[in-house]
Amino acid sequence: MLDAHVSGPRVGTALGEMGHDVRAVDQEKELERLPDEQLFELAVSDGRVLVTHNAGDFARIVQQRPPEKSHAGLVLIPRSVKLNDFGTIISGLRETISGLSQEDWVDRVEWMRKA
Numbered sequence: 215m216l217d218a219h220v221s222g223p224r225v226g227t228a229l230g231e232m233g234h235d236v237r238a239v240d241q242e243k244e245l246e247r248l249p250d251e252q253l254f255e256l257a258v259s260d261g262r263v264l265v266t267h268n269a270g271d272f273a274r275i276v277q278q279r280p281p282e283k284s285h286a287g288l289v290l291i292p293r294s295v296k297l298n299d300f301g302t303i304i305s306g307l308r309e310t311i312s313g314l315s316q317e318d319w320v321d322r323v324e325w326m327r328k329a
Contacts, residue, residue: 215239215257217266218246220291224300225265229307237262251275254285263287263319265307265326267297276323287319291326305329 215237216226222238229236237260239245245253250271257264266272269290276288289310295302309329 215253215260215262215264217253217264217268217272219267219297220265220303221298221300225303225307228300228304232308234311258283258285261286261316263289263311263316265289265291267291267293267295269293269325273323284321286316287321288323289326290323292328295326295328302328 216222216239218239220226220238220240222236222241226236226238226241239253245256248256250268254264254272254275263286264272266288269292272288273290276285279285289307291303291306295306303326306326306329309327310324
């Protein structure tokens with residue numbers, strides 16, 4: 215699941231072409247107003263890794279989550295990567311998620327790698 219500041223049309227489409235099933239907040243109007251905690255819970259219930267530029271808030275949400283409650287994974291995009299640097303985001307996500315199964319992502323938090 216792509217958070218609001220990760221372009222669904224650009225990044226989501228590229229990930230979809232790589233075979234990933236992607237939901238993007240900026241393409242589903244009903245998701246845009248959800249607080250971060252609810253968006254994270256939606257990603258959990260959908261079994262989706264959440265990709266976000268909002269590292270501070272989502273890292274806090276994961277840290278405050280009870281250990282017995284698992285999540286499907288979180289990829290944090292570094293602040294040094296601009297929101298509109300789609301090529302860097304796409305190649306970084308490809309590098310970060312390459313070779314990992316959905317099960318590998320359970321309870322995993324990773325910074326996006328720079329390819």
